[in-house]
Amino acid sequence: MALPPTSSVASTGAHHAPGGSYKPALTLLASLFFMWGFITVINNTLLPHLRSVFELDYTQTTLIESVWFIAYFVASIPSAKLIERIGYQKSIVTGLVIMAAGALLMVPAARLPSYGVVLTALFIIASGITLLQVAANPYVAVIGPPETGSSRLNLVQAFNSLGTTLAPLFAGYLILGRSKGGTAEAGVTLTAAERYADAQSVILPYLIVAAVLVVLAVVIARFPLPAIGQATQRVSREERRGMSLWKHRNLVWGVPAIFIYLIAEIGVANLFINFVSQPDIAAITHEQASRYLALLWGGMMVGRFVGSFVMQKVPADKVLAFFAVGAFIVMLLATFTSGHAAMWSLIAVGLFHSIMFPTIFTLGIKGLGPLTEEGSGLLIMAIAGGALVVVQGWLADTVGLQTSFLLTAACELYILFYALWGSKPTHALPEREVIG
Template sequence: MAGPAGQTAGIEATGGAPTRYGPALTLLASLFFMWGFITVINNTLLPHLRSVFELDYTQTTLIESVWFIAYFFASIPSARLIRRVGYQRAIVVGLLVMAGGALLMVPAAKVPSYGLVLTALFIIASGITLLQVAANPYVTVIGPPETGSSRLNLVQAFNSLGTTLAPLFAGYLILGRSKGGTAAVGTTLTAAERYADAQSVILPYVIVAVVLVLLAIVIARFPLPTIGQSTQRASQADRAGLSLWKHRNLVFGIPAIFIYLIAEIGVANLFINFVSQPDIANITREQASRYLALLWGGMMVGRFAGSYLMRRMPAEKVLAGFSIAAFVVMIVATFAQGPAAMWALILVGLCHSIMFPTIFSLGIRGLGPLTEEGAGLLIMAIAGGALVVVQGKLADMYGLQWSFLLTAACELYVLFYAVWGSRVTHPLPDERPVA
């Protein structure tokens, strides 16, 4: 490749990013790891809180709904903050907001207070929203547009590494140190035992808060490259004649993210309760958390594999194949019994692996100066995870296993997006970042 090495570096194998951006991508991968880790602690926290506060499935999934409602309310303010202070400072703010929310879990456990728990989780999720609005488009446009999906799947694999380790971390420190987590399903706890169980969330959230503050310090001191002008928010004058709604891939990508999140969050949050049932695996919730790690581990493997595949074939074709596989395994999980149902639900993690990063990168493809606004709308669509409460209601009405038919229906929309909805219309020019 012609030109001085400092200006036109070679392309790395890892997602097609220029070599000079390798350290930045490595650091950003740590962000993806942390927000994945913290999000999946919820999968262990929900069955724990169900026991502590004696909740039904609707009330339990409402906790996760509050988490994802934060994406709806925080996405647009996050995009505005990024415009005002820049990507790097916004990331630091996001990490500190998350740390503050994690520390709020301490008094929430001391009381204990269901309302205070919801408030703490909302604050943490708002910080994660800011990180998502900043980091996802940054990674997508930091290299050639044609390898954006591959690159985002690669760093999202580190997000999945965090989601794989989180159930083991929280299973040991929360469920493993609580009466409700180690007792047989259906055991009735006394008020004293439930109060003691509530205290088990303090240590893991203090550890998380400390790590987040340290990461914020590192990010604040690191020289991140700036994104090129054509992928930043356009001024009012520059936007004349430009419309987000002319881009089919974005218009159908927003509901694709929204609907996919219903599927991912529903499976993850109800997994422990599902596999611990006597007619499925008949194990304790603590033991079930170890199998949950396999579900998220499948997502990590799938994202590394997806990153490789997308350097050799179109991202939309890979997405179509994974969505068909996801539909098949969800049908098996709905109608099978015993270990077959459990392993089918575990396999859906592999099938879901590439969906979010691929839909996201396809959704902002060709947006040019509208990239930041489009990314904000796609991140806002993560609020679809709030509708997990609908699956909780279906589980209360018709049974937990039958509720997974909702998940199977969601996979079909992702297939539609891959086949037709992701096609780019009215593309605008992109520009690579500058050092």
């Protein structure tokens, strides 16, 4: 929890927290990363389901995910202000409660069923996740030695990927597996009664999610998280005079890097099931495709565990550049091949995307010192880039679903540019850390 400026801890110079003092907190926060990854990726299964229930085209389908990511743009700055006001721990608990409320709203959304209420529920859930992201990402990045910040954030993000790996299996069984649209062959037209029955299949999984979120909120509320000192605490106006976020090249280019990366990640994940279900790719049902989606997210999990280890030995920017080149190559293969070659190429991009978000994030806040909290808020706001997945939806409708992945390939090139040049810090301030 954030300490007031007068605290003796906050005024202490930077030093390393004892190793054991923050590891229990990292363990608990890993469960937090798991849950928001799990809930976010339920959307990948939910979108083809809603496409069937509401008879949507690709543009309308991806618009649902755009609303989700617009929440990051709307809620990021208020989240940073809330953290400043009530502290990190209470903000995390508040975020979990907001997410639980949004999950419960999916029940009336399914019973009506209502496209508008679904959008509202997802916006509320995403707003809660935004608050968690603004609080937890910088907390993990600064809670230990600065030189292993990328490694540490990749480690907890690996548990985020564990959630994203299990979510398609969970939602594939409880949503697609229990619906007519999810088990039917591609191109089958459902009756109004079948679509209404399908809408009800989201009730049970979201009730389970809401219950787990409430339990996690209670646990975190009672857990003694280490206090954050000057690392991310706002300093007074006088102390900040002459300091500017815009002098830090790694942040200035890092914000669009997060924005563009999210276009790539979300575009692949949201269109994956529809893509591999096509007759010239894998010719399988949506329920079967959801199992392969789990492999894509599983690749992200493996990549983050490996990346966490590698970045203890190899500079983070070099690792990021290598992964960006790999992602570019497999996206070209997914675009210009067919059958299982295209499907496995798209699955492979999960491995190469794995370390991108946490690595860009830690490179972006490197050297911000007392400006870390504000820089983190801007980087989390950039997650709104996922809202532009609607552009890929429009491309899929106009030039074809497979051709639309050229947009993803172009995104990988910007990440490569950031790794090679944009991530190099300028006007770096002294690193500060959490004091356990």
